[in-house]
Amino acid sequence: MSQTASEKIRWTTADLQLFPENGNRYEIIDGDLLITRAPSWQHQVVCGRIFAALDAGSVSTGLGRGAIAPGVIFSDADNVIPDVVWASNARLDKLLDPAGHLTGAPELIVEVLSPGKENQLRDKEAKLKLYSSRGVQEYWLVDCLLQEIQVYRRETVRLVLVATWLNRDRISSPLLPGFSCAVAPLFA
Numbered sequence: 001m002s003q004t005a006s007e008k009i010r011w012t013t014a015d016l017q018l019f020p021e022n023g024n025r026y027e028i029i030d031g032d033l034l035i036t037r038a039p040s041w042q043h044q045v046v047c048g049r050i051f052a053a054l055d056a057g058s059v060s061t062g063l064g065r066g067a068i069a070p071g072v073i074f075s076d077a078d079n080v081i082p083d084v085v086w087a088s089n090a091r092l093d094k095l096l097d098p099a100g101h102l103t104g105a106p107e108l109i110v111e112v113l114s115p116g117k118e119n120q121l122r123d124k125e126a127k128l129k130l131y132s133s134r135g136v137q138e139y140w141l142v143d144c145l146l147q148e149i150q151v152y153r154r155e156t157v158r159l160v161l162v163a164t165w166l167n168r169d170r171i172s173s174p175l176l177p178g179f180s181c182a183v184a185p186l187f188a
Contacts, residue, residue: 009033012076029126031077036122039083039114046112046144047083049186053171054086054108057179064088064107072102072109074134080127083142084110086175105135107175112142128152132159138175147187 010031019026023038039047047068054066066086073079087095087106095104109131111123123141131139132154139152139159147167152159153174165171167184 010077013073013079014076016079025081027080029078029080029122029130034122034126036114036119039112042144043083043112043114046142046186047110050110050112050140050142051084053181053186054084054176054179057176057181058086061176061178062089063176065092070102072104072106073097074104074130078130078134080130082109082127083112086110088175105131105137107137108140108173109136109138110140110142112144115145128159138173142186144187147183149183149186 008031011028011033012031013028015033016026016028025036025038027034027036051066051068058064058066064087066084068084069081070085071079071081072085085102085106086108087102091107095102095106097103111127113120113123128139128141132152135154136159137154141150141152143149149165149171150161151163151165151173153162154160155162165183167187169183171181171183172179
């Protein structure tokens with residue numbers, strides 16, 4: 001017997017508590033369960049370098065804070081683990097629940113692409129759509145293989161591609177006044 005669309009299993013945040021802690025990442029987008037393996041060494045190094053650059057900029061300006069791989073609970077059917085996030089101090093105070101979880105959109109989300117078509121489609125399509133619909137102001141898609149960063153910024157109601165930073169470029173953002181960092185060292 002085949003399953004109809006109305007019978008489709010809809011996963012929730014509560015379901016995530018049932019999964020073992022085995023190194024996999026469990027995320028839910030629009031009620032669909034997504035399971036990915038633990039990220040590679042290079043993936044984590046790049047995440048760490050991006051976080052370090054954002055953190056150094058945040059410390060010097062006092063405008064906000066970043067985090068590596070925090071869970072973001074947008075709703076019971078949308079619960080993801082972005083690689084790096086940054087939120088302004090004013091917004092962060094409103095986003096954190098009593099347990100310290102993000103319950104809404106930080107201003108900036110960074111995803112470092114993992115190898116594999118399915119992984120890349122998740123970040124380039126499903127997460128882009130989710131972050132766009134939930135109010136993220138800027139989304140960086142980092143490609144370690146090509147050593148480039150695609151930058152999506154909110155234009156009225158959605159995130160649109162506005163730039164691609166290459167190895168020779170410097171990162172800057174209207175969200176982070178005074179922040180600048182070279183792209184090349186992030187991939188070194």
